[in-house]
Amino acid sequence: MIDLKQELFKQCAVFVNKRSQTVEEIISSNQKALQSETKSSAGDKHETGRAMLQLEMEKASQQLAGISVMNQILAKIDASKTSDIAHLGSIVITEKANYFLSISAGKLTAFGKDYYAVSVSSPIGKILLGKKVNEEYSFNKINNKVILIK
Structure with a gap:
């Protein structure tokens, strides 16, 4: 069971790292674009382009903040901890699906079975x-048990 938790935890960590790399690439690309934006005779067009890049930068910064929160949540998970009550880090097997209470990372596959990594603050996680x-x-509107x- 601990191996399964560790595998799902590892996949969540990889998910967060990939998202982090993608967002950092976007920020880097936008910073380069902002620096290369030069004032042309079409001043309004220049200002619009800068404003759009600035909005993209703000959006990417918000995504980085979300990634930071995901890392904090993952840091709280102890893969060796087991309990009879579902908690952060639990694997919950139901009649209809399998869940890993961690971060919202979507569908993961481990040892030939599918698990849904869900945040404890998501509707199903709650x-x-x-x-x-x-x-x-x-x-x-679907009953489950x-x-x-784990």
Whole structure:
């Protein structure tokens, strides 16, 4: 079980690192573009271009802040910790799907099975948080039951 948690944790870390690299490349590219923007006879066009680049930079900065939060959440996960109650870092097996309560990283595959990495602040994460084995819940008008918590 710990191997499975470590594998899912590793995949989440890789997801965050890839996003971080992408955002940093965008920021670097936009900084170069801002520096190379030269004033032309079309002044309004120049100002519009700079404003658009500035907006892109702000958006990328917000994404970097989100990535930082994801790293903080991952730092709180202890792969060796197990519990009968679903918590941050738990693997929750239900009748319909498998979840890893961590960050919103989407569908992950480990040891031949699919798991959904979901944030504990996401709608499904909030529902699963605190659940115990055999507890039933409803999400999107679909009834489900917790089979196992790792």
